[in-house]
Amino acid sequence: MKPAPFAYERPSDVAGVLALLGDGGPQKAILAGGQSLVLALARRARTPELVIDINRIAGLDAITVDGEGCLVIGATARLEEVRVHPAVRSGWPLIAEALGLVANPVVRRRGTLVGNLSNNGPGCEMAAVALVLDAEFVVERLGSDPSRVPSAIFLTLGGTVGFVTAVRFPPPSPGGFAFVELSRRPQHVCTLGAAVQLGPAGPVIALAGFATAIRCTAAEHASTPEALRAALAADLAGAGSADTLDEYRHDVAAVLVGDALAVARSRAA
Amino acid sequence: MTRPLRFGTRTPRREDPDLLRGEGKFLADLIPQGALWLTVVRSTDAHAIILGLDAEAAKAMPGVAAIVTAADLPAGLGHLPCVDLIDTSLPVFHPVLAGERIRYAGQPIAAVVASTPAQAEDAAAAVIVATRKLAPVLSAADALRPESPWLYPELGTNAVHVTRQLVGDPDAAFSVAALVVEETVAVHRVGAAPMEMRGCFGEVEPGSGRLVLTSTTQIPQSVRAHLAEILTRPAESILVRAPRLGGGFGLKEAMYPEEVLVLLLAERLGRPVAFLEDRREHFRSAVQAREETIRIRAAFAVDGTATAVDVACLADIGGAYGLVANAPGAAIANARGGYVMPNFRSVATSVVTNKPPLNVYRGAGHPQAVLAMERVMDKAATALGIDRAAIRRHNLIPAWMLPLDRGISYSGLPRQILDSGDYVHAFDMTLEAIGYAAFPARKAAFEAAHPRRKLGLGLSFMVEMTAVGPDEPAEIEVLPDGRVRLHAALTAMGQGIETVLGQVVADTLGIDLDAVEISLADTDRIPFAVGTYASRGGAVGGSAAAKAGKALIEVATDLGADLLGVDRSAVEWSEGAIVRRDGTNEPLPLVELARLAASAGRADALRASVRFAVPDTSFAYGAHAAIVEVDTGTGVVTVLDYAVTHDCGRLGNPMIVDGQIVGGVTQGIGATLYEEIAFDAAGRPLTQGFFDYPIPVAATAPRFHLLHLETPSPHNPLGMKGAGEAGFTGTPAAITNAVADALGQDLPLTRDPGPLSPARIRALLREREVAQAAGFSA
Amino acid sequence: MTGVGTNRVAIIVDGRAVAADVEPRTLLADFLRDTCGAVAVHIGCGEGTCGACTVALDGIAVRSCLMLAVQADGGTIVTAAGLAALDGPPDAQNLTPLQLAFRAHHALQCGFCTPGILVATALFLRANPHPTRAEIVDHLSGHLCRCTGNVPIIAAIEAAAGATAP
Known part of the structure; x- marks a missing residue:
């Protein structure tokens, strides 16, 4: 469990990252929080030639609400800093609630939200939150203007799209919310997580735990437990993962979403 | 004064x-400056023939001092030991390095020594191993099928070690029984997973030329004796030291190939050679535990008296013997535990499979044997309409009957003479501590308030050999x-x-x-x-x-x-x-x-x-009880309360004994609900680390209710018995019984191996729903 | 592969300045143990799950197995050996109040996981001097102990903090 050799650069601005990153590819790795990358390096699951450390780029750790009322979280903002941020807790409490279930407090102090979503590993809670809140990702590439990539696309591409400088959440829709999850053991990796945000048009629902997070649009229109079960069966048709728990996920999805809706509605009341 | x-x-x-x-001066803190580092090249196949091995490119890499394969080992080098074989045991010993045949994924194939651990890993990754894959044998039941390959073709069987016991006349008792209860108890593979992994380093003592091994071992004196045999040199020329261990639990009561390799390589290279296991490696190279399937039959009279027990244990021991072959046999011979049960028969069969070797872990075979017996007690109580506590009380050995010779004997096993104690009193204390009498009311109130959730209370009684x-x-x-x-x-x-x-x-x-x-x-x-x-x-x-x-x-x-x-x-x-x-x-x-x-x-x-x-073995005992909550919608089991009354004789330091009990119960909770070392269909380990092996944490701790009796052991002047394993030993049974109480005694919780995970609980509930919908009675 | 070179890493560990040239691939945990002699940093998993290698880097708890040494350049590190820098003053045996609470509650057995728990807990109690039991349990989600059953660790932290009810 020692990494293979690599070179290390620590650019001081975004332009420096872009110059080093070039066309990207598996030979280059961006090091933000490192809570997934360093393990992948140690296990030699990733063997890049160059590791680009972005931790000392000024301003990249900002958590701000911009002029359009969007929450903008920079690439080196730590998970725990996001979780306890007053603007997040008041305007986007679903983010804070889900973050409380991500990894553990020590890893959250180092890991970043952008990195967490770029990796989108098994059971990535925040991927479901990003879908529910319609987040978009600010991506920079050498020689072009920054682009904004919607979650639905970004989560399938991950960090390969370029240098993700921030994730952006649209202005909040006030309403009840909930994130609940199941795991093999309390406080362990998420087996299945349900994110629910109530809005003017009804609930928005996504599930984490399958190979990628899944927005459950049919379930959003279900009005009875029976309808919810049928709708989720449609939403999750064909969904799978790399482990042996898919049958369980399909089985309990309706119960978990039902629980999340109940919590969200109790908060809306 | x-x-x-x-x-x-x-x-x-x-x-x-x-x-x-x-x-703390753990092993890793003691490695001498200038030591070379050993990394082991391990098989990625579970079952294969080695066709060729090319280490030439790897040998030329920076920092590499040596790369050694089985062919480079000294002629006459021995295999790893097994200490408790009997005449009929077949030879399935673990080689230091695999020569021709690979028998599990993780088996050592080559040793790479370099100046730094990273350089050793660099070179290990460049060693090319060519193999011809064979069909893997991945369960004991598979191993016994006629069409299964033999791991050791020269033996003509995969069943390698069988022990039997017979006390009284069980057949006669069964023939007149009012009730015969049968149960299958499949127990999955787990690991002790101490926080400190394995490690060792070898040196040659200047002047004397003695080989000095420092190792994370619970048995340094035995390791020295075994090394003398393996290396064919006088024991006087070998020194073994064990520093403080960061947990042992039996995982370090073993002998490992690296302990031999670091000495051979230190002698050959004239420098200290060190090995530190990593966690991914740990789950394929450290010994594993518990995997066995027990079939138990018990005969009962109509008043609940258990008259006979017949128990067969099939242990999946992996690709070769661990240090201890007979943990399943010894424990199953003790399956009656604290119950009288005058007629008894047991057979324990060890079967080789393409998995890492099985060895002892806290409680050795006892937790599985207790689980089997305690499931039978619940089933019998249900069938006879007798209270679960009453049927146990009725069958527990009364204090006046002690000491009691159980009539068990065979080579290598201590005599089973239950020495002292008051089993019934301990059992009653636990009933009181867990709130047995008030439980029905507690359950009814809880379930009325939480329609999806069920409460269950489980009991178990354990007796185990200690202070041997x-x-x-x-x-x-x-x-x-x-x-x-x-x-x-x-x-x-x-x-x-x-x-x-x-x-x-x-x-x-x-x-x-x-x-x-x-x-x-x-x-x-x-x-x-x-x-x-x-x-x-x-x-x-x-x-x-x-x-x-x-x-x-x-x-x-x-x-x-x-x-x-x-x-x-x-x-x-x-x-x-x-x-x-x-x-x-x-x-x-x-x-x-x-x-x-x-x-x-x-x-x-x-x-x-x-x-x-030591004049004779002291038998410690304890009565356990657990209360669990089960969410039938999600399958999540939560242990709410756990009570133990334990008697390990006189308590030398009650604080330390309490720590042993709580720590042991907690490991038992982990093994019963969360932990499993799993393999894919090709026999490759799915367990890479704690991400895949969730051990208990603060959030899973129940409320504990600990009580002690102090019946002195007659076998030592301090009156002490052992306490280290008692916590674990009664726990799988108490928790499994509690889940059965919550969900129904008909649910086949132990039919298949695996922890009582949310996924397994849901699968069992679904299976029952389907059966009921199809008109089968539950 | 050639040309990866080495990087200068200068850090302060438990009050002592250490500087060395290391390969970029060197993990902080290995640098602390092998180059700085900080043997209180224990490696129990190398994957960030067990928490035994937790140290304070510039006042924040980090997994030293999930950082490169070069990332810590210029930083100040405290391990369990220097716990007094994070906790109250030590007694004659050089044990801080938190360490004494662990001893009094038998919150360690083999002691391998303990240094990481102590460092993380000292920082936790600085930020939250009177945690609830639920908060302590959440805090401990990042730490694995195989010996104690965790109950005594909760009790020791409650005692050290004078904790409030959940």
């Missing part, structure tokens, strides 16, 4: 200050400053042995605890001993320490009389000093005695060497 005794008090641990300051012999050595000496040093053969691994031995020596000599030093696990000092396992350290190590203390009093008093020029009968030992019986002089304290002895050239007289012979 006499000095208050330390024994029996919650004396704070002497180990703690160093450990709390991070000065044959004997235990100790040496004691007075240091020039008057302090006393005890040398024990035992290994410190978190069980507080330094504190308990210190308490015993301080009490025996009547001196301060601070005046006692403890030195452990160095074969240069004590070459012959059996090791630290089977809950024996405190009881037999403590007894040896007490004996050493008494021997020291004798020699010190002799010497004191001599040096004072008085008759021996005129002086005696009192409170760490020599005093005249007539009270005419000031006491001669140890420090003065040491000084006088030194100036008289007789310092060597102030020491003693003893061996405490």
Whole structure:
């Protein structure tokens, strides 16, 4: 469990990252929080030639609400800093609630939200939150203007799209919310997580735990437990993962979403 | 006024200050500067023939000092040992490096030595192994199918070790039984997973040329003896030391290939060679535990009297013997536990499969045997309409019947003479502690308020062999400053042995605890001993320490009389000093005695060497009870309350015993609900680390209710029995029974292997729903 | 592969300045143990799950197995050996109040996981001097202990903090 050799650069601005990153590819790795990358390096699951450390780029750790009322979280903002941020807790409490279930407090102090979503590993809670809140990702590439990539696309591409400088959440829709999850053991990796945000048009629902997070649009229109079960069966048709728990996920999805809706509605009341 | 005794008090641990300051001196902290680093190339196939091995490119890589394969090992090098084989056992020994055939994914194939661990890993990744894959055998049941391949074709079978027991006439009892209960109990594979992984380093002692192994082992003296056989050299030329271990739990009561390799390579390369396991490697190269399927039948009379038990255990031992072959057989022979059950038959069969070797882990085979028996008790109670507690009380061995010879015997197994205790009393105490009488009301109120959730209460009773012999050595000496040093053969691994031995020596000599030093696990000092396992350290190590203390009093008093020029009968030992019986002089304290002895050239007289012979095994016992909550919608099981009444004889340090019980129960909770070492269809391990192996955390801790009885063991002067394994041993049964109570005794919780995970609970509930919908009765 | 070079890493560990040239691939945990002699840093998993290697880097708890040494350049590190820098003053045995609470509650057995728990807990109690039991349990989600059953660790932290009810 020692990494293979690599070179290390620590650019001081975004332009420096872009110059080093070039066309990207598996030979280059961006090091933000490192809570997934360093393990992948140690296990030699990733063997890049160059590791680009972005931790000392000024301003990249900002958590701000911009002029359009969007929450903008920079690439080196730590998970725990996001979780306890007053603007997040008041305007986007679903983010804070889900973050409380991500990894553990020590890893959250180092890991970043952008990195967490770029990796989108098994059971990535925040991927479901990003879908529910319609987040978009600010991506920079050498020689072009920054682009904004919607979650639905970004989560399938991950960090390969370029240098993700921030994730952006649209202005909040006030309403009840909930994130609940199941795991093999309390406080362990998420087996299945349900994110629910109530809005003017009804609930928005996504599930984490399958190979990628899944927005459950049919379930959003279900009005009875029976309808919810049928709708989720449609939403999750064909969904799978790399482990042996898919049958369980399909089985309990309706119960978990039902629980999340109940919590969200109790908060809306 | 006499000095208050330390024994029996919650004396704070002497180990703690160093450990709390991070000065614990674990193995990794002791590796000498300039050591070379060993990395082991391991098989990625579960079952294969090695066709060729190319290490040429790897040998040329930076920092590489040597790459060794089976072909490069010395001719005549032995295999890893197994200590408890019987005449009919077949030879399935673990080689140091795989030569021709690979029998599990993770098996060592080559040793790479380089200047740094990273360079060794670089080179290991460049070693090319060509194999021809064979069909893997991945369960004991598969291994016995006629069409299955044999792991050792020359043997013509995969069943390699069989032991049997017969007591009374079980067939006659079954033929007249009012009720016969049958149950299958499949137990999955888990690991002890101590927080400190395995490690070792080898050196050649300058001058003497002795090989010196420092290893994370619970059994340094045994390792030395085995090394002498494997390396075919005199034991006197080998030294083994064990530093403090970061947890052992039986995983370090084994012999590992790396312990041989670091010595061979240190000798060959003339430099120390070190090995530190990593966590991914740990889950494929450290011994694993528990995997067995037990089929149990029990005969009951209509009043609930269990008249006979017939039990068969099929153990999946992996690709070769671990150090201990007979843990399943020994435990299954004890399957009756604390119940009378006069007629008994058992057979235990060990089967080789393409998985890492199985060995002992806290409780060895006992937790599985207890689980099987306790499921039967619940099933019988249900069938006969008798209360679960009542049927157990009815069958427990009454105190007047002890000691009771169970009639079990075979080679290598201690006689089973249940020595002492009051089983029924302990059981009643646990019923009280868990709130058995009030539970139906608690359950009804809870379930009325939570329609999806069920409460269940589970009971179990365990009896286990502890404080086993044959004997235990100790040496004691007075240091020039008057302090006393005890040398024990035992290994410190978190069980507080330094504190308990210190308490015993301080009490025996009547001196301060601070005046006692403890030195452990160095074969240069004590070459012959059996090791630290089977809950024996405190009881037999403590007894040896007490004996050493008494021997020291004798020699010190002799010497004191001599040096004072008085008759021996005129002086005696009192409170760490020599005093005249007539009270005419000031006491001669140890420090003065040491000084006088030194100036008289007789310092060597102030020491003693003893061996405490263990007359017989002490049987500790305990009554466990658990209350669980099960969410039938999600399958999540939560342990709410856990009660244990345990009797391990006299408590040397109640704080430490409580810690052993709580820690053991917690590991039992982990194994029952969360943990499993799993393999894919090709036999490759799916368990890479703690991400895939969730052990208990603070959030999973139940409310504990701990009680003790202190029936002295008749087999040692301190009256102690062992406590190290008791917590685990009763837990799988209590929790499984609690889940069965919550969800229905008909749910086949133990039919298939695997923890009672949310996914398994849901699968079982769905299966029952489908069956009921199809019109099958539950 | 060639040309990866080495990087200068200068850090302060438990009050002592250490500087060395290391390969970029060197993990902080290995640098602390092998180059700085900080043996209180224990490696129990190398994957960030067990927490035994937790140290304070510039006042924040980090997994030293999940950082490169070069990332810590210029930083100040505290391990369990220097716990007094994070906790109250030590007694004559050089044990801080938190360490004494662990001893009094038998919150360690083999002691291998303990240094990481102590460092993380000292920082936790600085930020939250009077945690609830639920908060302590959540805090401990990042730490694995195989010996104690965790209950005594909760009790020791409650005692050290004078904790409030959940």
